[in-house]
Amino acid sequence: MTLKIPENLENISTEIIETDLLIIGGGNAGCFSAIEAKKLNPDLKVTIMEKAHISRSGACSAGMDAINTYIPEGKTPEDLVRWCRSQVGGGPLREDLVLSCAEELNESVDDLEQWGLPILRDDDDNPRYRGKWDISIHGEALKPIMAEKAIEVGAEVYNRIVGSALLMSGDQCIGAMGFGVRNGKFYIFKAKATIVATGGACGLYKSYTSDSTDSHHQTWMCPFNVGTGYAMGIKAGAEFTSMEQRWVATRSKDFCGPIDTISVGYKSNIINAKGEKILEERYAHLGGDQAPRYIRANAPMEEWLEGRGPTYADTTHLSDEEVKDLKVDYLNERPSYVLFLAARGQDITKEPIEIYGSDPYIVGGHTGSGYWVEMDRMTTIKGLFAAGETAGGNPNKFVGGCAAEGKLATRGAMKYMDALELPETDMEQVELEKKRIFEPLFKGTDFDGVKPREMEERLQRLMDEYAGGSSQFYRTNEERLNYCLKHLKKLKNDVQYLQAGNLHDLMLAHEVIDRLDVAEIVCHHLSHRKETRWQGWQTRSDYPETNPEFDCFVESRLNTETNEIETFTRPYEQIIQGDRYKE
Amino acid sequence: MPPRVNPEKCDGCNAQEEPLCEQVCPGDLMTLNESGKAVCRENSDCWDCMSCTKICPVGAIETRMPYQLGYHGAKLIPMVGTNTITWTSIDINKKVERFRFKTRID
Numbered sequence: 271m272t273l274k275i276p277e278n279l280e281n282i283s284t285e286i287i288e289t290d291l292l293i294i295g296g297g298n299a300g301c302f303s304a305i306e307a308k309k310l311n312p313d314l315k316v317t318i319m320e321k322a323h324i325s326r327s328g329a330c331s332a333g334m335d336a337i338n339t340y341i342p343e344g345k346t347p348e349d350l351v352r353w354c355r356s357q358v359g360g361g362p363l364r365e366d367l368v369l370s371c372a373e374e375l376n377e378s379v380d381d382l383e384q385w386g387l388p389i390l391r392d393d394d395d396n397p398r399y400r401g402k403w404d405i406s407i408h409g410e411a412l413k414p415i416m417a418e419k420a421i422e423v424g425a426e427v428y429n430r431i432v433g434s435a436l437l438m439s440g441d442q443c444i445g446a447m448g449f450g451v452r453n454g455k456f457y458i459f460k461a462k463a464t465i466v467a468t469g470g471a472c473g474l475y476k477s478y479t480s481d482s483t484d485s486h487h488q489t490w491m492c493p494f495n496v497g498t499g500y501a502m503g504i505k506a507g508a509e510f511t512s513m514e515q516r517w518v519a520t521r522s523k524d525f526c527g528p529i530d531t532i533s534v535g536y537k538s539n540i541i542n543a544k545g546e547k548i549l550e551e552r553y554a555h556l557g558g559d560q561a562p563r564y565i566r567a568n569a570p571m572e573e574w575l576e577g578r579g580p581t582y583a584d585t586t587h588l589s590d591e592e593v594k595d596l597k598v599d600y601l602n603e604r605p606s607y608v609l610f611l612a613a614r615g616q617d618i619t620k621e622p623i624e625i626y627g628s629d630p631y632i633v634g635g636h637t638g639s640g641y642w643v644e645m646d647r648m649t650t651i652k653g654l655f656a657a658g659e660t661a662g663g664n665p666n667k668f669v670g671g672c673a674a675e676g677k678l679a680t681r682g683a684m685k686y687m688d689a690l691e692l693p694e695t696d697m698e699q700v701e702l703e704k705k706r707i708f709e710p711l712f713k714g715t716d717f718d719g720v721k722p723r724e725m726e727e728r729l730q731r732l733m734d735e736y737a738g739g740s741s742q743f744y745r746t747n748e749e750r751l752n753y754c755l756k757h758l759k760k761l762k763n764d765v766q767y768l769q770a771g772n773l774h775d776l777m778l779a780h781e782v783i784d785r786l787d788v789a790e791i792v793c794h795h796l797s798h799r800k801e802t803r804w805q806g807w808q809t810r811s812d813y814p815e816t817n818p819e820f821d822c823f824v825e826s827r828l829n830t831e832t833n834e835i836e837t838f839t840r841p842y843e844q845i846i847q848g849d850r851y852k853e
Numbered sequence: 854m855p856p857r858v859n860p861e862k863c864d865g866c867n868a869q870e871e872p873l874c875e876q877v878c879p880g881d882l883m884t885l886n887e888s889g890k891a892v893c894r895e896n897s898d899c900w901d902c903m904s905c906t907k908i909c910p911v912g913a914i915e916t917r918m919p920y921q922l923g924y925h926g927a928k929l930i931p932m933v934g935t936n937t938i939t940w941t942s943i944d945i946n947k948k949v950e951r952f953r954f955k956t957r958i959d
Contacts, residue, residue: 326877332902386957410938411956430881451881452871484855484919486897487880493900494880524922598952601940605929606901606916612944613923774881774894 275711275772276454282708284456287428288692289317291683292445292461294433294499295468296320297328298669299635299658301416302378302676303465303683304425310684316425319448319459321468321777322494323429324417328469329492329659330669334409335531335603337389338668339372340379340397347372351846353403353853354666358515359562359804360850362823362842363638364663366645369846371667374674379405382673385419387412400535402853410602412669431457432777433468433498435703436506436654439693443654446502447703451777456704460695462687463653465679466641470517470633470659471497471788473781475739476730477629479524488526490519491631499660500632501784503641504791507830509650511662511823511840512638513788514795514808516630518567518744523580523626527607531599532583532623533559533566536592540570540625542578563666568744568806571627575743582622593619627806629740632788635659635667637807642825642840646682647675650827653686655679663823710770710779719769722778725761729785732757737793738809747812751797758790791826791835798824798837855896855917856883856905862913865889874905874914907931907938 276282291307293300296318307316320327341350350372355361383389388408390398397405421427430452437445437458445461472491479488487493500510520529520540532538539547539559548569550558556565570581588596596618600607611618634640640662641649649656656662657679658672667675713719733739736754738746765783770776801817802810823840844850856874865885866872874883874891883905886892891914893899906914918927924945932939936957942950 322879322881323876326902326904326908327879331879331904332900383958388955388958408954408956410954415957479922483921484897485922487900488922489900492879492902493898525918594950594952597942597950598954601938601952601954604901605903605931605940606918608940608942609916609918609927609929610923612929612942612948613918613925613927615924615927615945615948774884777881 278712279705279708282454282456282704284458284704286458286460287317288460289426290315290462290687291317291680292459292464293318294446294464294466295328296324296417296420296427297467297469297658298330298416299672299676299679300465300467301420302673303467303657303680304420305423306677306680307684308423308425310680312424314684317459317461318420318425318427319431319433319446319457320427320429321432324420324427325414327413328495330413331492332604333602334407334412334669335528335599336400336404336406336535337379337670338404339375339666339670340403340405341372341376342399342403347375348846350375350403352848355846355850356853357563358638358665359564362821363665365843365845367643367664370645370678371664371671371674374677375670378673378677379670382412382415385415387415404534406535406599408602428457432780433502434707434780436464436502436651437695438506438699439696442652442693443506444692444695447700449707449776451773454773456707458695458700460692462690462692463655463683465655465657465683466499466502466660467657467676468499468660469495470631470635471495471500471785472631473726473730474632474733474785474789474792475629476734476741478740480730490521490526490628491633496781496785497632497788498781498784500640501787503649503651503654504787504828506651507828508654509642509825509827510791511640511642511825512795513632513792513826514799514824515637515639515804516792516807517633517636518564518630518806519628520567520570520625521628522607523624525607525610526628527600527604527610529583529625531603532585532596535599536585536588536596538583538585541582541584541622542573543580544578548573548581564804564807567627570625571740571743571806581625583625584622585618586620586622588619590619627740627744629734630738630744632792633659634662634664635672636665638663638665646685647679648682648686655683707780708776710768711776713769717769720764720767722768722770722775722782725764725768726782726785729761729782729789733789737789737796744806745809745811746796747810748797751793754793755790758786758793762786794826794835794837795824855899855919856893856914857917858891859913859915860888860890862911863890864911865891866910873908873910877904877908879904903931907933
């Protein structure tokens with residue numbers, strides 16, 4: 271329904287909601303947070319603010335074909351930490367956080383099955399493993415299953431609310447603010463504790479299919495996850511970790527479809543133009559097909575760079591029955607990829623599937639990027655907890671780990687809020703935020719402004735070419751990062767010219783504003799790490815080798831007095847014994 | 854890859870406050886036009902999750918492949934049942950494939 275746009279700020283109505291636990295983002299982690307809270311205390315008031323509609327929002331909206339981690343019989347949570355560590359090249363990673371998720375992992379996945387998620391089982395009724403740790407599911411309805419459970423247990427869901435800023439009282443988070451993209455209202459959520467679970471950041475970098483196609487959003491991560499949860503914390507001075515550890519995935523070329531499904535699930539070799547098995551032949555010393563994830567993501571792009579592209583996942587050995595199973599997997603996770611194969615008229619038993627590297631994303635459910643958190647998942651801001659893609663230091667969480675972390679964050683939040691009295695709300699920050707939110711709507715038709723899309727495309731091209739996007743084979747250097755930071759400042763200055771003709775455009779305006787904040791700290795992190803530790807995820811052409819001095823976390827925080835981003839390091843601590851580079 | 858709405862079939866979910874496609878779209882892209890028919894407000898912003906196509910009760914929405922990425926004439930049609938889904942894929946050479954699987958445990 272198209273709403274008549276209010277004419278001025280005075281006509282914007284304000285809705286105030288008081289709650290015990292506020293969850294920003296009703297996705298994978300957020301739903302599990304809500305369900306855990308109601309389980310521990312059915313009387314607790316639990317509120318979810320959700321940008322889309324909870325039944326089909328965010329990264330899981332299209333579905334899922336596997337749960338990437340489920341500890342098999344005979345293996346321990348410590349074994350999972352070792353695997354996780356080896357997949358990120360020995361870390362640094364927060365082994366304490368990883369272990370705590372691993373200990374909750376299987377029960378969280380079992381919850382999903384109890385709520386109706388079909389997990390495929392073998393003849394002995396054990397989950398069917400497609401690799402060492404990942405099990406096959408029919409997850410077309412994964413998102414509605416989680417959402418329905420959160421609603422069933424009594425969480426109060428506010429759909430179509432775009433979160434914009436934390437509500438603060440001094441150094442304490444007491445909720446969040448935002449606006450209704452359907453009703454144009456300003457929202458204030460006051461809460462004893464807040465969990466930020468908005469997912470990761472997509473659209474910081476240009477996707478290579480953006481140019482001259484009708485597909486601005488051929489991306490691996492959900493393009494509607496723009497990093498708002500990070501931006502809220504950045505503005506409030508929260509500490510962030512490992513934002514330079516960007517996630518890059520190998521995807522099908524021209525249409526962004528899953529490749530792990532084929533390479534891991536159907537034992538398809540990654541080959542180059544000459545038919546050479548790239549991983550086995552060129553990366554044997556790093557583990558071949560079992561090499562860390564960033565090596566596997568980067569390898570096909572290195573082939574292109576060296577003139578040995580195109581690259582493929584070799585599906586020509588598959589039987590007709592396997593192809594049918596493979597397409598069912600796709601239909602559960604990314605159904606439109608089956609349409610792409612149909613539109614190419616491609617028989618994948620005769621022609622292999624072409625692959626290419628994705629644009630980079632910031633996703634703490636996959637790499638280590640995100641808020642620096644304590645074991646109870648409290649961020650460095652009192653009263654603000656993080657779970658899932660927003661919480662850093664804890665890579666390879668995927669669906670099960672994000673679910674587990676949602677529960678852990680709730681337990682931390684409930685302990686914190688016990689006997690807590692909410693302070694009075696400082697109305698000055700509220701009025702300022704309301705003005706900031708709605709400003710792009712009230713520019714008037716004669717105003718010579720900037721469209722959100724124009725600013726987004728400028729940002730994405732800038733990041734792609736200067737901060738190591740796919741067009742640059744993920745490489746960057748100090749000079750390019752400085753250039754990028756200089757232009758990000760110009761973009762931030764131009765936010766005053768952003769103009770929105772309707773509430774949807776107003777959402778797009780705030781999405782690009784949030785992306786600018788995230789992009790800026792990503793550049794600062796990339797600049798601080800003067801080495802190359804995870805080729806592809808983080809490649810410095812001016813520092814191509816690993817430097818032992820950087821065997822530590824790179825951290826950042828906005829100095830709210832100077833308004834500058836400061837970077838520093840924290841030491842890595844090995845907790846689980848063993849060779850860091852091996853499972 | 855934009856959803857294409859067949860205006861003959863779309864009734865704007867007239868019994869609902871919002872049509873189902875508008876309710877579910879994770880990108881806030883589906884809306885009603887002046888004739889009360891569903892429309893995607895920005896084709897290039899679609900993520901191709903097919904949520905709108907699957908939920909449409911009258912089968913009025915088709916997810917299309919942009920020509921820049923794939924050739925003309927392919928179709929992928931979902932039919933949602935109780936705890937199951939059936940997909941029909943028709944490729945550019947008119948090859949038809951059908952897939953049916955459970956989406957929830959009964």
